Amino acid sequence: MPNRAPLDPTTARWIPWVVAIAFFMQSLDGTILNTALPAMARDLAEDPLRMQSVIIAYMLTVALLIPASGWIADRFGTKRIFFGAILLFSLGSLLCALASSLGMLVAARVIQGLGGALMLPVGRLVVLRAYPRSELVRIMSFITIPGLLGPLLGPTMGGWLVEILSWHWIFLLNLPVGAIGCYAVWKFIPDLRGSERTRFDSIGFVLFGAAMVLITIAMEGLGELHLPHLRVMLLLFAGMACLAAYWLRAGSVDNPLFSPKLFRTRTFSVGILGNLFARLGSGALPFLVPLLLQVALGYSPSQAGMSMIPLAAAAMLAKSIARPLIERFGYRNILTGNTLLLGLLLASLGLVDEQTPYALLLLQLGLLGAVNSMQFTAMNTVTLIDLDDHNASSGNSLLSVVAQLSLSLGVACAGALLGGFTAAGSAEGVESTLGAFQLTFVTIGLMAMFAAAIFMQLSRADGRRAPRPEPEIEP
Incomplete structure (x- = not known):
């Protein structure tokens, strides 16, 4: 069981609101961007039909880091990691707004993804460790409401921002929300850690992550990257080999990343x-x-x-x-x-x-x-x-x-x-x-x-x- 000290009433009241801010930031960002892709392509002198790397870079980064999120929170504390996640997400948003080329935008989305990958899992971990199980369904229902509002507001807000201002504002919008989130985390989120320290499966993490990256790049090679078919096949084969190596290894170690x-x-x-x-x-x-x-x-x-x-x-x-x-x-x-x-x-x-x-x-x-x-x-x-x-x-x-x-x-x-x-x-x-x-x-x-x-x-x-x-x- 995690180390859990009784929460004072103020902290207990504000934790769900703080986690809800993180849920809203990521949910809004995930949908507000799609409507702005054609405008971004025009401004960056790119083909609007080849802008998928902006979305894939974020999603893939999130997928890569999710397995490590629990271990990172236990190692460095939920307060520090949750604060750093919102800060990284906000910094990535600023760099996205300042990007002058597709390559810079993709790199900034990776930084955004580093924060996004930790915000939701660590936020849920804070709730799991701070409240008794009898309260979880009620609190999780509350903090996911902003996550449901993001897809409802995002496309419309993105369209209006692009039309009235510019596409840069879909990212600049995250900065004041991120600043409020960082302040709230530092003031209200307790530093909770698991009582048991498990060894992180770093080799499994590398093999599994390499498989995901190689297979995704192979798919991208058929589209936006225009890679030769031989190179695509090599990437796909390498990705499948890494995945096979991971599963073979996972069956023979004590604490694999994901057990077969x-x-x-x-x-x-x-x-x-x-x-x-x-x-x-x-x-x-x-x-x-x-x-x-x-x-x-x-x-x-x-x-x-x-x-x-x-x-x-x-x-x-x-x-x-x-x-x-x-x-x-x-x-x-x-x-x-x-x-x-x-x-x-x-x-x-x-x-x-x-x-x-x-x-x-x-x-x-x-x-x-x-x-x-x-x-x-x-x-x-x-x-x-x-x-x-x-x-x-x-x-x-x-x-x-x-x-x-x-x-x-x-x-x-x-x-x-x-x-x-x-x-x-x-x-x-x-x-x-x-x-x-x-x-x-x-x-x-x-x-x-x-x-x-x-x-x-x-x-x-x-x-x-x-x-x-x-x-x-x-x-």
Whole structure:
């Protein structure tokens, strides 16, 4: 058990608010950027269809550091690390605003990601160690509300800031919020550490991290980086070799980063693999839709941002009906049917063109938001529901990593498809940006549908035990 001293009433009252600030900063940043990509591309003299590295750099950095977050907090203390995380995130935001080239922007996003990777896990760790278990559901529900508001406010706010001021302000907006967060952490967050010091699996961390980086760069090599196919294959082979080496080693050491024993639980295995493949399709959605609206259909940044509101609003509403539906129909039926529906709705965006009624487009995006939210809720819950308390923390950490990694791979894959279809059209003398978007949506829809075969491996009885609270992992 962690060292826990009784909290004074003021500290106990303010901790959830401080953690909520961090949740809001990261949630807002994750959605406000997508609407601004075309404006950023114009200012940096880049192709707006090749800006995915700005998103991938952040997501991949977050995925890399999540496994080490608990050990770092135990080693240096939650107060110091939480303060440093918000400071790093704010510094990265400032450097993003000052960037004058795509390379500088990507480097600044990596710094932002270093802070973002620690903010949420360490924030949850503070709550876990500061309050009795009986209070956790109430407090976690409170601090995740700002996280749900981020996707609702982000695209619209990003569109208006780009149109009225400039894209730099989507990053400068983080500075006053970060300053308040740093002050609040230093004043109210206690320095909590675990009572047991475990040895960090540094070799496993390097092998697992190298696998993620190499595989992601290989995907990027097919798109934005324009690497030769031989080099892409070498990177992909090296990444798979590092991953194989990690799993072989993890089975023979005492405290691996993620134990292979987790996969003896069938619902966990199905949930992790289903998350990986289903998110490859749906993870590209926030990246592709603002580009489709602005680059292919000629929407203004503010119009594109406001068009994303149904997506986020429907996602929030769907959370209230997810649990009753899962309890009524079971995880196998919900995940299999919902995954097929998700793929069909993604592919349906391939029918959108200049003649599509705006109301119909908003309806499509609203349905996508609701189905996507149902997908994440069911996938996240079934992944952890059958793990015992001893494995729950490690399983949740691996689920967080897979979620971030699959989202970054989804964006990389969408960028590669978009670039490939655009190049193929140009080679045939038919330059149609809209046509490239349409083919990309159809393809990622089909990719998402294939994940239904994974969820069909669940039995009808899987997940029928007493439900855990839904893990706090968002798209």
